[in-house]
Amino acid sequence: MRGLCLDFNDPCMKLLTVGTVAFDTVESPYGKVERTVAGSCMYSAWSASFFIQSVGMISIIGDDFPEEELHILEKRGVSTAGIQRIQGAKSFYWHGRYHPDMIHRDSVVTELNVLENFHPQLPDDYTTTPYILLGNLTPTVQQQVIDQLAEHTTRLVVLDTMDYWIKHSLEELQRAIALADVLSINDEEARLLSGERSLVVAAAKILQWGPSYLIIKKGEHGAFLFSSDDIFFVPALPLAVVKDPTGAGDTFAGGFLGYLAATDDTSFNNMKRAMVYGSAMASFVVEEFGLQRLKTLTRDEIQQRVLKFKDLVSFNL
């Protein structure tokens, strides 16, 4: 049985998430937060921690990053041992400004800082983790992580990426995609990557490159899950207020994989449920700036919201 925990004294990791741990300054029509704790790895780890205890983070920070933010996660059962802290260096910093449509945004400042020399090293007890989430990073860095995994224990590798790598590192990206089980991109990226306008045709093409599943995210318009045989769609929940869409995709991915890891079931039917749980998590995170909403969120609220997704699309013939 793959993903089996062999060492009972040291509960093995169930889910590994690799990405940025950063500071964000975010401006939207609803306000502004300065240097709030953020990053793809933070959003996904927070989100996954609502579903399982043994989440491991792989990232890099400077000595400016507040230790207590990692302690809060440790208390939730998240291991931060895989986060390298570089003395005398600064954490990744991004400053973004959303347009009134809350979709388009300008990057005002992007300081890579420690991220410029990020070569993730998996602690030994992380290499047998069954569920792996590779957040948007240089494709070669993503592949470095895959290379360190003990192949026979890996159950599902989810790879996230963005248009920049499609445009500038296509070969490296395609090598990484070939090693992933699930590719997670947005609709414009799917079109760019495949050269196809139709998402059905794009999906069929991309699935031939290796992954068994393709998630196509459409932001406020929902998300598709494609396999070679099946299609599933989950809408985004229509919300009265969206204050900050930053991290919605990572929160979705953390919820999606957290649910799969907790249930340890990668059937298409269970993946459909995971898509709904991921979408529910994303619907919460955008309600407030940064990680704020996740920090007050309860499992009861998640369950209530998942029922709303069910109601939204249910009909009888």
Place this chain on the structure above:
Amino acid sequence: MRGLCLDFNDPCMKLLTVGTVAFDTVESPYGKVERTVAGSCMYSAWSASFFIQSVGMISIIGDDFPEEELHILEKRGVSTAGIQRIQGAKSFYWHGRYHPDMIHRDSVVTELNVLENFHPQLPDDYTTTPYILLGNLTPTVQQQVIDQLAEHTTRLVVLDTMDYWIKHSLEELQRAIALADVLSINDEEARLLSGERSLVVAAAKILQWGPSYLIIKKGEHGAFLFSSDDIFFVPALPLAVVKDPTGAGDTFAGGFLGYLAATDDTSFNNMKRAMVYGSAMASFVVEEFGLQRLKTLTRDEIQQRVLKFKDLVSFNL
């Protein structure tokens, strides 16, 4: 009982659709058709005729319009007696060119012709029709139709409109909206009309102006149905090929109201089914240019496609 047919010798009209009967020249990346038969009233009547026999059309044409196109509809149980034919005048003509994204389009030519003097006159036996579809027209013309309806027999008035009237005839439009039971607009129009970015907030605002239901269409991203208590969403079916999106909204509306008229049930649960049937009809019409696909469509194909919509969003918790 409202909408009851009282004269058994002359089966009364069940659904009235008001709009344009026109010629379209359409260019898309998939080809071009010249002066094909089109118009909102044609698309909606064709679509509704798959669900009920007694559909009446209210429109205006010139003497250039081919009689046989009306005969085909008559054979399907559609009455064309409400279409005024103006001798020595030309039918409405539109020439559009779709961008590669198949969403944006340029109007190359728009010739109103007979439409400039369109004052719909309902034949006497049309005034008691229970289900009314007011396609996109000048709001005052839409209101002229409502004014001719025998109030106690009207069961549901669906009003379609567009951004032009929101920008240029807001007062007249709001008077027409106040008289409608269902307003059908797209997401950008809902935002423009309400001044709200969130579709939930926009819907709550617009529903206070009179209509009991609001349909917000999002093209390839699906459609919402709002009442003051409920929300329902139906995605658009992801298609391999979309050749011509012209008339998709009218075909949707015709299927939606055709289904409601056929079942004579305006409960929210039945409206949800009607949304799915409408979406199924729209998913067919875009597969070919103009009315082509509807002319070969069968009820069996509709039923099969509706099941695909069910599969697309179904999940068990």
